[in-house]
Amino acid sequence: MRFYKTCLYCDKELIGRTDKKFCDPQCKSAYQYQQGKEHPERFYNKVDNQLKLNRKILKEYNKGGKVILRAELLKEQGFNPNFITHYWKNGKGDTYLFVYEYGFLKKRENNKEKYVLIKWQEYME
Structure with a gap:
């Protein structure tokens, strides 16, 4: 047949x-x-593509292990802080949001929104 x-x-x-x-x-x-x-693109693909873009942007700007940047700089590149894979809370109570191994903490300095970028470390487990 x-x-x-x-x-x-x-x-x-x-x-x-x-x-x-x-x-x-x-x-x-x-x-x-x-x-x-x-x-139209499926929801799963949209989420996956945004996570990949977020990771790429965080990796590009975090070459030193810990960096502080203006939030608008990342958002201009297409970064969306609502798409994360997990989080980690430090001893001070700050919650770092992660996209795979690259993390960020929202912070306000001089009335401007900034991100503290870090990379996942073994002690964070």
Whole structure:
């Protein structure tokens, strides 16, 4: 029993297996790309993409282990502090929010919002 008689992308006649959907890998790739463009992004993908972007930004700005930056600088790059993976509370009661191994603490200095950036350490477990 044949499910598809023609390629789902280019409509060429299919030869070979009865459950074949595409005539070649290029048509399969083009079809999947087209489907991705036509259907809205899933919630999971949006969250995952934002987490990856947040991690990339935190990693880029935290080269020294501990850095203090203006919040607007990170937000201009696309950083969204609402997307985190976990948190850690230090002995002083400050709560650091983490995106994988890179963390940040919201702070106000001179009436400006800033972030203290840190990297996860073994003692934080």
